[in-house]
Amino acid sequence: MRIDPQQYVDHITHLVRTIPEDPEIDRAADLFTKALTGGGVIQAFGSGHSEAVAMEIAGRAGGFVPTNRLALRDIVLYGDAPRSELDRYDLERDPAIARTILDLAPVQPHDLFVIISNSGVNGVVVELATLVKERGHDLIAITSRAHGDAVASRHPSGRKLADLADVVLDNRAPYGDSVLSLPDGGATGSVSTITSALLAQLVVTRTVAALLEAGEVPPVYLSANVPEGDAHNLRLEALYAGRIRRGA
Secondary structure, three states, rough: OOOHHHHHHHHHHHHHHHHHHHHHHHHHHHHHHHHHOOOOOEEEEEOOOHHHHHHHHHOOOOEEEEEEEEEEOHHHOOOOHHHHHOOOHHHHHHHHHHHHHHHHHOOOOOOOEEEEEOOOOOOHHHHHHHHHHHOOOEEEEEEEEHHHHHHOOOOOOOOOOOHHHEEEEEEEOOOOEEEOOOOOEEEEEOOOHHHHHHHHHHHHHHHHHHHHHHOOOOOOOOOOOOOOOOHHHHHHHHOOOOOOOOOO
């Protein structure tokens, strides 16, 4: 048996062409616009590889300044948990960690949350989504419908991320994430990071378009690697002092 890498390219190309047609992207952009025009900050969380997608939303060139990235390591960086906690293999499955992460975050009532999880079933993700909704925040999920529907929740409630979100953006990754079958029954060629990042950027760009259409100046980062970048970014960040953090 052999695998054809071109099949992976073809699969991703098809998704890149069809995902922008999802009407949920516009619904997510509406929530972004609502939060930003109301003085809110967009709080993004992902664990494991999903953190890469949170980084697409929070603190990058071309993205919005009023954004904040939450992470599992916040319990050490901003809390008093020992460094050894981050070595736990089951950390993202522990619902109790979610409350700590949320309580340590600089959150205000009009903030919007984006939670990214390919499976959408682990304890931290579901508990964080539960707490976010209990506290009255709008919530966008970026997840795989196919994978989430195929596995059981690891949260005591039995719920999954997609059950709790106001808007669900389906990254269209298959069960197991990868698309090229291997002889031993495994697979290679993962999908979720590429398509989830595409979804995140589509929401951001459509929100920017909506703000411009409304006559607003979008608070967008410049690259720190252009001469005027630092001054521009620091000026905008100062408007959100104490509400955003740009740590590790």
